[in-house]
Amino acid sequence: MMGVMTTLRAHFDGKVLIPDDPVDLPKDRPLEIHVIPLGENCATGQGIPGTPAGVLAAQRKSPRLAAEDVDELERSIADGKLPVKNGGIFDGEQ
Numbered sequence: 001m002m003g004v005m006t007t008l009r010a011h012f013d014g015k016v017l018i019p020d021d022p023v024d025l026p027k028d029r030p031l032e033i034h035v036i037p038l039g040e041n042c043a044t045g046q047g048i049p050g051t052p053a054g055v056l057a058a059q060r061k062s063p064r065l066a067a068e069d070v071d072e073l074e075r076s077i078a079d080g081k082l083p084v085k086n087g088g089i090f091d092g093e094q
Contacts (some may be wrong), residue, residue, distance in 0.1 A: 008033075 006025070010017040017033075025031070049058075 009038075 008023060009020045011020065012018075
């Protein structure tokens with residue numbers, strides 16, 4: 001039987017993992033732990049994908065695009081524009 005997956009943030013003191021927040025798990029229960037090192041800014045949450053601070057940090061990061069790529073995107077957007085119609089689809093019905 002599979003249990004509910006819980007994300008546990010912790011730091012390593014050189015010997016053991018110490019949870020950053022209280023943990024609600026039964027005592028002496030065996031666990032399987034997958035370690036994913038977080039970024040340098042993990043104390044602020046900026047290095048943690050999916051956290052509010054991590055999402056804002058990703059949004060504020062400038063994309064690295066070549067000028068030619070931007071020009072091509074703008075051309076594609078202009079080419080894909082449809083003409084504006086003032087009439088509705090039911091205007092011709094009686």
